[in-house]
Amino acid sequence: MPRTRLYSLDDLEDIPGTKVFTARRARQGYHLHKFCMSLMQAENRDAFRADERAYLDRYRMTEEQKEAVLARDLTRLIELGGNMYFLVKIASTDGWSAQKAVSSMSGMSAEEYARMMAEGGRSPEGLRSIREGR
Amino acid sequence: MARITAGIATSHVPAIGAAIDNGRTGDEYWAPIFAGYDFVKDWIKDNTPDVVILVYNDHASALMLDIVPTFALGFAEEFLPADEGWGRRPVPIVHNHPELAAHIAEQLVIDEFDLTLINEMDVDHGCTVPLSLVFGQPEEWPCKVIPLAVNVTQFPTPSGMRCWKLGEAIRNAVKTYPEDLTVQVWGTGGMSHQLQGTRAGLINAEFDNAFLDQLAHEPEELAHITRIEYLREAGSEGIELIMWLIMRAALGYGVEELHRFYKVPASNTAVGHVVYRALS
Numbered sequence: 001m002p003r004t005r006l007y008s009l010d011d012l013e014d015i016p017g018t019k020v021f022t023a024r025r026a027r028q029g030y031h032l033h034k035f036c037m038s039l040m041q042a043e044n045r046d047a048f049r050a051d052e053r054a055y056l057d058r059y060r061m062t063e064e065q066k067e068a069v070l071a072r073d074l075t076r077l078i079e080l081g082g083n084m085y086f087l088v089k090i091a092s093t094d095g096w097s098a099q100k101a102v103s104s105m106s107g108m109s110a111e112e113y114a115r116m117m118a119e120g121g122r123s124p125e126g127l128r129s130i131r132e133g134r
Numbered sequence: 135m136a137r138i139t140a141g142i143a144t145s146h147v148p149a150i151g152a153a154i155d156n157g158r159t160g161d162e163y164w165a166p167i168f169a170g171y172d173f174v175k176d177w178i179k180d181n182t183p184d185v186v187i188l189v190y191n192d193h194a195s196a197l198m199l200d201i202v203p204t205f206a207l208g209f210a211e212e213f214l215p216a217d218e219g220w221g222r223r224p225v226p227i228v229h230n231h232p233e234l235a236a237h238i239a240e241q242l243v244i245d246e247f248d249l250t251l252i253n254e255m256d257v258d259h260g261c262t263v264p265l266s267l268v269f270g271q272p273e274e275w276p277c278k279v280i281p282l283a284v285n286v287t288q289f290p291t292p293s294g295m296r297c298w299k300l301g302e303a304i305r306n307a308v309k310t311y312p313e314d315l316t317v318q319v320w321g322t323g324g325m326s327h328q329l330q331g332t333r334a335g336l337i338n339a340e341f342d343n344a345f346l347d348q349l350a351h352e353p354e355e356l357a358h359i360t361r362i363e364y365l366r367e368a369g370s371e372g373i374e375l376i377m378w379l380i381m382r383a384a385l386g387y388g389v390e391e392l393h394r395f396y397k398v399p400a401s402n403t404a405v406g407h408v409v410y411r412a413l414s
Contacts, residue, residue: 102402124336
């Protein structure tokens, strides 16, 4: 009997507002992530700050990925294969808190997001499954 | 013989480390969180083990780019705190117990876990924040630490059941180590949180508290939670909770819950923390 996937792609795409970081996405994000991890060295952070575009051109990232980094568009970077554990190095280089960086994807201002978190966070109600509407 | 005497679980939020390093633990925002760790800070004084097996995930600091191991055991003599984009944390170097690590590495492979050994790596907040929360700010960490990194970033992660079985295998490995050593196993990460997309900020206190309820006395039930269920219920980063199962399984059948703490939020994350004494 042919073996079926334990997790169908439909399942992985069924969580609202969530990109599951699969092996395929990891490959798509590899050069972007190589850039992100380079920011773990102070001299690289300095070089990036000095000329962001020139620094990005050292990496085999796509033009879309480079433009999204320059725009600090984390939502777009995740669509382009990014994962937050890598991307947060950009935020740290900018001196942003992780909360501010995460809030930038949430459709809320940093202040609104901070208030939501202080009040107990975002409820999972209605956000578990697109298909099942729960 | 070596013995696993206790287990600790805790979230490992990086902002908690920053609050400690920057002397802000008394701030209005942080004080209620650090109050949840007063018990363990006091308890550990009389219960410092020889070795902690510290189960955590590397947050794209040493692993996850060029090499993506499912289970990776730190095998260097020492591990420096990683520079995660704002400089290395001002915390002590983590010193391994290479003899016990070698024994565990051998036993786990014999037990059919295809373990990766890491002979050089820095350890990030996943490893150092729990050490700070429990031991405070000493000149040197007061025990040896064997870091065990679990992939919880790239899907598919190991299943909860696989983590449970790894914890059981760690228990058997430690028990067969001939030297008299006291060993603790710490499970870190979680609880519910999501760091991406329009669902960012998700917190599921009901799920988290049910997890805490069952972890002490009905933990096998938790081993059946699927990966997709963690993602749906606890957020895309909430799946870190599978690492708590490694800790719990390593403690064996019976535990006494000495302490439990739950608080929302620290930064983007629900903070959970337990201290268990192993009864067998």
